[in-house]
Amino acid sequence: MTTESVMTKPGSAARVAPSVLVGIGAFVAVGVYVLVSSLGLGLWTSLGPGPGLFPFAMGAVLVSMSILWLVQELRRPSETPDGVDRGLVIAVVVSLALLAAVMDLLGFQLSMFLFLMYHLRVRGRRTWVSSLIIALAGSVGAFYAFNYGLNVTLPVSAFSPLNVIGL
Amino acid sequence: MDILNDLLGGFAAAMTWQNLIFAFLGCLLGTIIGVLPGIGPVAGVALLIPLTMNLDATGAIIMLCAIFYGTAYGGTITSVLLNTPGEAASAITTIDGYAMTKIGRAGAALTIAAVGSFVGGTIATLGLVAAAKPLGELGLLVGPPEFFALMVVGISLLVALAGRSMVKALISGALGLLISMVGIDPVAGAPRFTFGMDRLLDGVSFVAVIVGVFGLSEILSYRKDPHAATVHAPGLRSLLPSRTEWRRSAPSMARGTGIGFGLGLIPGMTGSVSSLLAYGAEKKFSRHRNELGKGAVEGVAGPETANNAHANAALIPLFTLGIPASPTIAVLMGAFLQQGLTPGPTLFTENSEIAWAIIASLFIGNLLLLLLNVPLVGLWTSILRVPASILTALILLFMVIGAYTINFSVFDVFVMIGFGLLGLALRHLQIPLAPMVLTLVLGPLMERSLRESLEISQGDFGIFVNRPISMVLIGIGVLIIFSPLLKLRKPKALDEDPET
Numbered sequence: 001m002t003t004e005s006v007m008t009k010p011g012s013a014a015r016v017a018p019s020v021l022v023g024i025g026a027f028v029a030v031g032v033y034v035l036v037s038s039l040g041l042g043l044w045t046s047l048g049p050g051p052g053l054f055p056f057a058m059g060a061v062l063v064s065m066s067i068l069w070l071v072q073e074l075r076r077p078s079e080t081p082d083g084v085d086r087g088l089v090i091a092v093v094v095s096l097a098l099l100a101a102v103m104d105l106l107g108f109q110l111s112m113f114l115f116l117m118y119h120l121r122v123r124g125r126r127t128w129v130s131s132l133i134i135a136l137a138g139s140v141g142a143f144y145a146f147n148y149g150l151n152v153t154l155p156v157s158a159f160s161p162l163n164v165i166g167l
Numbered sequence: 168m169d170i171l172n173d174l175l176g177g178f179a180a181a182m183t184w185q186n187l188i189f190a191f192l193g194c195l196l197g198t199i200i201g202v203l204p205g206i207g208p209v210a211g212v213a214l215l216i217p218l219t220m221n222l223d224a225t226g227a228i229i230m231l232c233a234i235f236y237g238t239a240y241g242g243t244i245t246s247v248l249l250n251t252p253g254e255a256a257s258a259i260t261t262i263d264g265y266a267m268t269k270i271g272r273a274g275a276a277l278t279i280a281a282v283g284s285f286v287g288g289t290i291a292t293l294g295l296v297a298a299a300k301p302l303g304e305l306g307l308l309v310g311p312p313e314f315f316a317l318m319v320v321g322i323s324l325l326v327a328l329a330g331r332s333m334v335k336a337l338i339s340g341a342l343g344l345l346i347s348m349v350g351i352d353p354v355a356g357a358p359r360f361t362f363g364m365d366r367l368l369d370g371v372s373f374v375a376v377i378v379g380v381f382g383l384s385e386i387l388s389y390r391k392d393p394h395a396a397t398v399h400a401p402g403l404r405s406l407l408p409s410r411t412e413w414r415r416s417a418p419s420m421a422r423g424t425g426i427g428f429g430l431g432l433i434p435g436m437t438g439s440v441s442s443l444l445a446y447g448a449e450k451k452f453s454r455h456r457n458e459l460g461k462g463a464v465e466g467v468a469g470p471e472t473a474n475n476a477h478a479n480a481a482l483i484p485l486f487t488l489g490i491p492a493s494p495t496i497a498v499l500m501g502a503f504l505q506q507g508l509t510p511g512p513t514l515f516t517e518n519s520e521i522a523w524a525i526i527a528s529l530f531i532g533n534l535l536l537l538l539l540n541v542p543l544v545g546l547w548t549s550i551l552r553v554p555a556s557i558l559t560a561l562i563l564l565f566m567v568i569g570a571y572t573i574n575f576s577v578f579d580v581f582v583m584i585g586f587g588l589l590g591l592a593l594r595h596l597q598i599p600l601a602p603m604v605l606t607l608v609l610g611p612l613m614e615r616s617l618r619e620s621l622e623i624s625q626g627d628f629g630i631f632v633n634r635p636i637s638m639v640l641i642g643i644g645v646l647i648i649f650s651p652l653l654k655l656r657k658p659k660a661l662d663e664d665p666e667t
Contacts, residue, residue: 023596027338034345034360041352041359048622051352051359054344054614061341069334084591089387092563093584096383099567100580112567116560124556134557138564151221152572 016073024073027066034059091123107157107167113139170300177523181531186229189222190528193230194535197237201253202245202547206562208238208254208495209604210382214565216374216502217572224506225521229528231502232482235495236288236529239438239478240536243280243471244547247273256438256474259446263459263466270462274405274544275412279464280471281540283420287476288533290424291431295483295526299515302487306512311619312630314489316640318613321434321490323647326602328435333648335598343603346371347610354618371582372573373501373607378566379583380600381494384590386559406541408464415455416468422448423472430473431480434492438474438481445473479529485510486522489612494604501608 034055041052099115116135120126126134146152157163180186200211212234219227242254247264260280267276309317326336349360350370361367408416426448427441449469450456459466481492489511491497503510514522540547570583593600606613624630632638 020596023592030345031341037360041357044626045355048626049618051355051357054617055348055359058341058344058348061337062345065334065337065341069332069338072332072334078597084388084595085390088389089591092383092387093588096563096567096584097581100577100584103571103577103580112564115567116564119560119563120556124554124560126554126556130557134560138561142564142568146568146572150218152218152568153575154568154571155575 016070016077020073020078024066024070027062031059031062031066035063095119104155105158107162108154109139109143109167110157110162112142170296173519173523174296174527176520177525177527178530180225180520180524181229181527186226186524186528187531189226189230190233190532191535193233194237194240194532194539197234198241198244198536198540198547199550200234201238201241201243202550203253203558203562206382206385208235209498210378210385211238212495212498212502213374213377214382214569216498216505217569219502220505220572224508224518225524227506228503228508228521228525229532231499232525232529233532233535235499236475236478236532237536238495239288239475240281240284240540241547242474243284244277244540244544245551247276247280247467248548249551254438256442256477257471258439259442259470260467262446263461263463266460266462267464267467271405272412272462272464275408276464276467277544278406278541279408279412279416279468281537283416283423283468283472284475285533285537286420287424287427287472287474288479288536289530291428291476291479291483292526292529292533294428294480295486295529298483298487299522299526302483303512303515306488307516308636309512310634311616311623312634312637313640315613315616315620316631316637316644317488317490318609318616319644320640320647321484321492322602322605322609322613323644324433324435325605326435327647327650331597335596336602339593339598339600340602340606343606344610344613346376346603347373347607348614353611353615366576366578372570372579374573375570375579375582376586376607377498377501377604378569379586379588380590380593380603382562382566383583383587384594386562387587387591388594389555389559406544412464416464419445419449419453419465419468420472422452423469424476427473427476427478428480431477431492432483434484434490436477437493438477441473441477442470445469475533479533482529486514486526487512489514491605491608494601497605497608504608 038052038055038059041055042050043052043056044050095115095118099111103111105111113135116138117131120131120134121128124131143154146154157167181190196215197208197211200206200208206214212231215231215234219230222230238254239256242252242257243260243264245251245253246257246260247268250261250265250268252258252261264276264280267273322340326340327333345360347370349367350358351368352359358368423441423445426445427438430436430441430444431438446459446466446469449463449465450459453459453463453465453469455463455465481496484490484492485496485500489500489509491500500510508514508518508521566583567580570579571577573579590600593603620630621628630637631641
């Protein structure tokens with residue numbers, strides 16, 4: 001549910017790992033939210049089951065299973081799995097979010113070119129030549145291939161100097 | 168003779184040059200996805216759904232099916248050459264496959280695996296042809312209560328078989344159902360869980376969810392393998408197995424076909440269980456069992472035949488009953504639904520031509536893969552030599568394009584990122600992902616049949632136990648869910664299978 005659950009360092013083996021507690025807490029929270037809001041949707045109408053019935057049942061499953069899981073963990077904590085490569089997660093997620101944020105403004109080609117250059121040249125340490133070739137093929141090349149080959153239009157820039165030259 | 172006529176009609180439709188190209192492209196992409204370690208079949212098929220949305224239904228489904236079983240062929244290549252399985256279903260092949268590489272028989276191992284896959288896949292597809300009509304007719308007796316009960320059985324099997332803990336599997340299943348409920352409620356038309364956002368009225372796009380949960384989270388949890396070996400493509404001359412190798416693998420292929428076909432029919436069983444059991448069968452019954460582990464061709468032929476027979480047999484419950492037997496097939500089912508086709512008994516009455524064209528294309532695809540796989544082994548190994556940073560960048564590129572083109576909006580890219588993080592968290596908490604995919608696709612159908620049933624019975628839940636078929640099915644479902652209390656054993660391989 002949350003990224004914190006992934007980032008937390010593994011605790012001592014005998015105790016319940018903090019990331020597991022955060023996870024269980026998040027599932028219970030979601031479950032309770034679903035239970036409350038499905039009551040508002042109406043469990044039963046004069047015609048039969050209402051829109052809230054099915055979500056209500058699922059919320060109940062989520063809450064009860066999370067509590068059962070907590071009981072299991074308290075009895076016998078599970079082994080904490082390996083952590084994740086935090087640098088990788090942050091780099092990929094932030095770069096993707098930035099790309100999605102500017103794609104409609106800068107257009108697909110320019111934003112994807114920058115995105116690919118970041119991953120190839122900055123993070124991947126490929127040579128300038130190979131980075132440029134792959135980034136151009138993946139941005140400008142993909143734009144035209146999808147446009148003419150598959151009839152799939154990718155966005156062009158919203159700004160006039162850029163979209164005039166076809167970016 | 169009806170079936171034969173239908174099948175011939177299917178071949179005529181599948182042999183148009185466009186459909187042949189789609190099958191070819193699907194096989195090619197499937198093999199590449201199978202070869203690449205970073206991306207599995209679930210995310211692979213999901214990723215390519217948006218790209219096929221502008222095609223006609225037949226072409227789109229032919230291509231996606233080809234991708235689906237192409238991955239089963241491709242997974243073998245890295246198992247044999249690199250000692251790392253491209254897909255979980257080929258994991259057991261590493262033992263004798265890589266041993267054969269070390270004694271210079273890599274080419275023979277790949278050829279035997281491809282022929283075995285072809286045999287297993289083709290026989291399983293023949294099974295689909297034979298089962299389609301009778302099972303489809305049986306399926307027509309199914310009303311909303313029976314349909315609901317059938318899905319209860321399918322989901323409970325998958326929940327029971329996925330991962331180590333039933334509690335976690337149920338959490339995953341409930342999450343999938345809740346995600347599928349976002350948007351306008353299908354019966355009363357009330358918006359649910361949209362948080363006041365107009366974009367969510369149509370629901371969360373399942374393609375974006377699956378690409379995020381299965382694909383992006385895989386990239387996010389990537390860790391460098393310090394023991395990665397370098398690959399060498401086997402020379403063309405070593406590709407031909409010797410006469411003894413052919414003779415020794417024939418019985419293994421027969422056993423593998425039987426095992427894979429049987430297990431493929433059971434929802435929740437994954438291809439890796441089939442290949443493991445097939446390896447076990449070789450250990451028991453093969454005449455050369457003492458050579459297993461040292462590069463015996465039986466250790467490649469048995470499991471590789473089994474996993475392909477499994478992959479194709481798993482399409483039978485989808486086509487005839489509308490029940491997806493594995494996460495990848497659930498994604499495939501999502502693609503059917505997006506093309507306006509409902510898999511299940513009505514498929515053969517309402518869209519008979521499309522259904523038979525797809526079945527015919529399965530035969531064609533298996534043949535194409537046999538022809539493609541072995542001669543192009545040099546190409547596949549060169550893909551493996553591409554540095555990880557370039558592959559990651561290119562896979563991310565395709566994920567962004569795939570997510571964007573669902574609705575031509577960056578909103579779905581953000582959805583994908585969000586679900587990528589959710590997938591990473593679930594992996595970290597060791598919550599199996601398979602039940603979530605299944606309920607995500609089946610959720611809306613399940614809810615609709617539940618509510619329709621209760622409207623028929625005017626709110627009486629007795630409708631599920633008063634009708635004989637649904638009573639039996641519900642009984643089976645309950646039994647499955649409580650099976651841990653009965654201390655039934657399940658195959659160990661399912662615990663470790665990343666697909667579950």
